[in-house]
Each structure stands twice: as C-alpha cells, then as structure tokens.
Amino acid sequence: MGKTMxxxxxxxxxxxxxASPGDLLDVFPHVAMSHENAGLVAKSFxxxxxxxLYDPDRIVIIFDHRVPAESEKTAEGHxxxxxFVKKHGIxxxxxxxTGICHQVLPEQGFCRPGEVLVGxxxxxxxxxxxxxxxxxxxxxxxxxxxxTGKLWLMVPETIKVVVKGKFAPGVYSKDLILHxxxxxxxxxxxxxxxxxxxxxxxxxxxxxxxxxxxLSMEAGAKSAMIPPDQKTIDYVKSVTDKxxxxxxxxxxxxxxxxxxxxxxxxxxxxxxPHMVDNVKPLAEVxxxxxxxxxxxxxxxxxxxxxxxxxxxxxxRRVHPEVRMLVIPASWKVYRQALDKGLIAAYIDAGAxxxxxxCGPCLGAHQGLLAPGERCISSTNRNFQGRMGSTQAEVxxxxxxxxxxxxxxxKITLPEVN
Numbered sequence: 001m002g003k004t005m006x007x008x009x010x011x012x013x014x015x016x017x018x019a020s021p022g023d024l025l026d027v028f029p030h031v032a033m034s035h036e037n038a039g040l041v042a043k044s045f046x047x048x049x050x051x052x053l054y055d056p057d058r059i060v061i062i063f064d065h066r067v068p069a070e071s072e073k074t075a076e077g078h079x080x081x082x083x084f085v086k087k088h089g090i091x092x093x094x095x096x097x098t099g100i101c102h103q104v105l106p107e108q109g110f111c112r113p114g115e116v117l118v119g120x121x122x123x124x125x126x127x128x129x130x131x132x133x134x135x136x137x138x139x140x141x142x143x144x145x146x147x148t149g150k151l152w153l154m155v156p157e158t159i160k161v162v163v164k165g166k167f168a169p170g171v172y173s174k175d176l177i178l179h180x181x182x183x184x185x186x187x188x189x190x191x192x193x194x195x196x197x198x199x200x201x202x203x204x205x206x207x208x209x210x211x212x213x214x215l216s217m218e219a220g221a222k223s224a225m226i227p228p229d230q231k232t233i234d235y236v237k238s239v240t241d242k243x244x245x246x247x248x249x250x251x252x253x254x255x256x257x258x259x260x261x262x263x264x265x266x267x268x269x270x271x272x273p274h275m276v277d278n279v280k281p282l283a284e285v286x287x288x289x290x291x292x293x294x295x296x297x298x299x300x301x302x303x304x305x306x307x308x309x310x311x312x313x314x315x316r317r318v319h320p321e322v323r324m325l326v327i328p329a330s331w332k333v334y335r336q337a338l339d340k341g342l343i344a345a346y347i348d349a350g351a352x353x354x355x356x357x358c359g360p361c362l363g364a365h366q367g368l369l370a371p372g373e374r375c376i377s378s379t380n381r382n383f384q385g386r387m388g389s390t391q392a393e394v395x396x397x398x399x400x401x402x403x404x405x406x407x408x409x410k411i412t413l414p415e416v417n
C-alpha cells in the first residue's frame with residue numbers, strides 16, 4: 001500500500017525505510033522556529049544542561065507577537081532572547097522590524113518541500129502549503145530539539161480533502177477552509193494530517209494555499225499539506241538556493257477519511273462567536289452591527305488580501321462608527337502595498353495602518369475590544385476574550401467581507417467586482 005506525505009516525509013527525516021500511522025519516530029527537524037516564547041525555550045534549554053546548541057543554523061527566532069514591546073515585562077523578554085541569540089551565535093534572528101513568523105519563514109526561504117519544520121506556535125501548520133511537514137510543539141519539546149537536534153513524533157493518520165469546481169465571485173480560500181472546519185468541527189482532525197487535492201487547489205496562489213494550511217489547525221490538525229507543484233517549486237527557488245526534495249503522496253496512499261467539497265455550492269462563510277467551528281453562511285448574520293474591522297494576521301495579511309480589500313473600498317470610506325485596522329503580515333508585504341498605493345488607499349478611507357505583527361489577534365495590545373463590542377476579522381481565532389473583553393464578540397471572515405462590512409458598518413456580503 002502507498003504512503004501519504006506525512007508518512008513519507010517523517011520516515012525520511014527519521015532515517016527509517018518507511019512509516020505507518022501510530023509509529024513513534026525520532027525525527028530530526030530541518031527548521032526549528034520560535035518567536036517571543038524563545039525565552040521559555042531558552043529557560044528549558046538551560047535546565048537540560050548541555051550548554052551547547054545541537055545546530056544553531058537550524059534555529060529561527062522571529063519577534064512578532066508583541067512588537068514593539070508594549071510592557072516592561074515584554075521588553076525584558078526581548079532583551080533576554082537577544083542576549084541568548086548573541087551568546088550562542090544564532091544567525092537566523094529577526095527582530096521587531098521583519099514581520100509575522102508564518103509570513104517571514106517562507107519569505108526567507110525556510111519552507112522547503114520534503115522537510116520537517118517545527119515551531120513553538122500552533123499555526124505552524126501554515127508551511128504545509130509548501131509541501132513541508134510542519135507542526136507546532138511546546139517550549140520544552142523545542143528545548144530538546146535545540147539540545148539534541150531531534151524529537152519524537154507519532155506518525156499521524158491523514159484526511160484527504162478533495163475540492164471540486166471553481167470559486168464563485170465573492171468566495172475565497174478563507175470561505176473554503178471555514179466551511180471545512182465547520183464540517184470537521186474543532187476536534188475532527190485531532191492528531192491527523194490533512195492533504196488537499198483538486199483543480200481548484202492547483203489554481204490557487206501560494207498565498208491562498210497558505211490560508212488553508214494555516215487554519216487547518218483550528219480543526220485540530222497536526223499538519224496540513226498541499227502536494228508541491230511547479231508553482232511551489234518556482235516560489236521556493238526564488239527565495240533560497242538550498243537543495244530540497246519534492247515528496248508527494250503515492251496514488252494508492254491510504255486515508256482515514258475523505259472529504260469532498262463542491263465549490264459550486266459554496267457561499268461566503270463566517271465563523272461566529274465564540275468558536276472557529278461555529279460556521280454559518282455569512283448571509284445568515286448579515287446586518288449585525290460591528291464596531292471594529294481587522295484586516296491582517298498570519299492568515300490573511302498578505303499582498304493579495306490587501307489588494308482585495310482595496311477593491312472592496314472602491315474609493316469609499318470606512319463607516320464613521322467603525323474602527324478599521326490594517327496589519328500587513330510582514331514589512332516586505334508592507335513595502336509592496338506601499339508601492340502599489342494600497343496603504344494610501346486605506347489611510348484615505350479612514351483606516352488605521354499598524355506595523356506588521358500579531359496585534360489584536362493575540363489580544364495583547366493594539367485594537368482591543370470593549371464589553372459589548374463586535375469585530376469582524378480576517379484572523380484565525382474568535383475565542384471568548386481573544387481580542388480584549390470577554391463580553392466582546394469576534395467574527396471571522398474573508399478579507400473582502402471584512403472590508404465590505406467596515407464600509408457598511410455591519411456584517412455584509414462582499415461586493416462582486
């Protein structure tokens with residue numbers, strides 16, 4: 001019987017001839033990423049007592065969750081990590097002026113097909129869009145990777161998602177993945193991998209594919225992958241000269257579940273408070289008043305998202321009772337948007353453009369909600385209290401729906417261009 005991508009990639013990274021679901025393997029990750037929580041990793045690393053990193057060049061540290069530092073505690077944490085980086089010669093360190101980790105990793109060439117990437121962030125599944133087995137791990141696990149170069153992973157079963165048909169106008173990859181999460185529910189893919197197939201997936205941009213793999217974690221996925229095609233290969237080669245091996249699933253691979261989606265039946269979707277799997281057709285909640293609209297994050301803060309949002313503006317202004325926040329996913333994206341006139345368009349429309357980072361999505365600082373307020377957001381989580389008050393509400397939708405709603409002052413369907 002053939003093998004899935006997860007089985008083949010993990011077997012290779014463990015030096016095993018083959019792997020099957022349930023196998024426990026000692027896997028050597030190619031990339032080990034942390035953000036501000038690298039401070040916790042460093043603390044655990046010191047407790048291990050080796051004193052020496054296994055391979056500093058595999059470690060990537062990116063500040064993004066609380067940038068610039070919003071408190072003395074955060075500033076102290078940043079300082080501690082900077083000192084650790086300098087002491088141990090970690091070259092792949094990106095300070096507050098780079099962007100969100102899940103955007104920076106592919107931009108800097110760390111997402112290479114056929115490899116294993118681990119990160120101390122739950123949405124590390126994002127990088128499966130490049131044919132990488134990427135998954136989130138804890139700080140103590142990462143400390144072990146820093147010290148020994150390896151960790152054990154159980155080979156997951158895999159769910160096959162087949163997407164048929166074409167997107168209707170006003171429907172996007174965000175709507176597709178929200179629909180899938182609504183079907184699988186929050187625990188439907190617990191410790192499972194997901195593989196995406198179909199002509200619609202093939203036609204997607206790299207950025208749109210990243211939306212699928214990013215949000216797959218909200219169904220519990222251990223990893224989520226899209227078999228690399230020429231589009232993937234061309235992108236990766238444009239950002240790195242390091243060699244890599246494209247690994248695809250076998251035609252006769254075994255899947256524990258197959259989910260088929262007909263895009264012809266898909267309408268704009270929205271995740272309602274307070275769970276990502278509380279998904280409904282957006283039309284069912286249209287007219288709900290909002291107080292804030294957020295465009296950005298590691299899910300939907302890329303250039304194509306900002307471009308689509310600008311198309312929804314069409315020279316109009318944000319509703320006077322709505323605060324609209326725009327957060328590009330990286331400073332590279334920010335510069336691209338600036339060059340295209342998108343930043344000016346948002347400013348002229350009354351939006352507030354913030355520095356790249358996690359911002360309100362983390363709930364730490366910038367744009368938090370007061371009791372009784374509602375936000376429509378292109379981010380990836382809407383848990384109670386996620387964006388400020390526990391008495392506030394967050395709705396998740398596509399960038400187009402976010403901007404259309406910001407203009408209308410209420411949740412509304414995106415305009416079809």
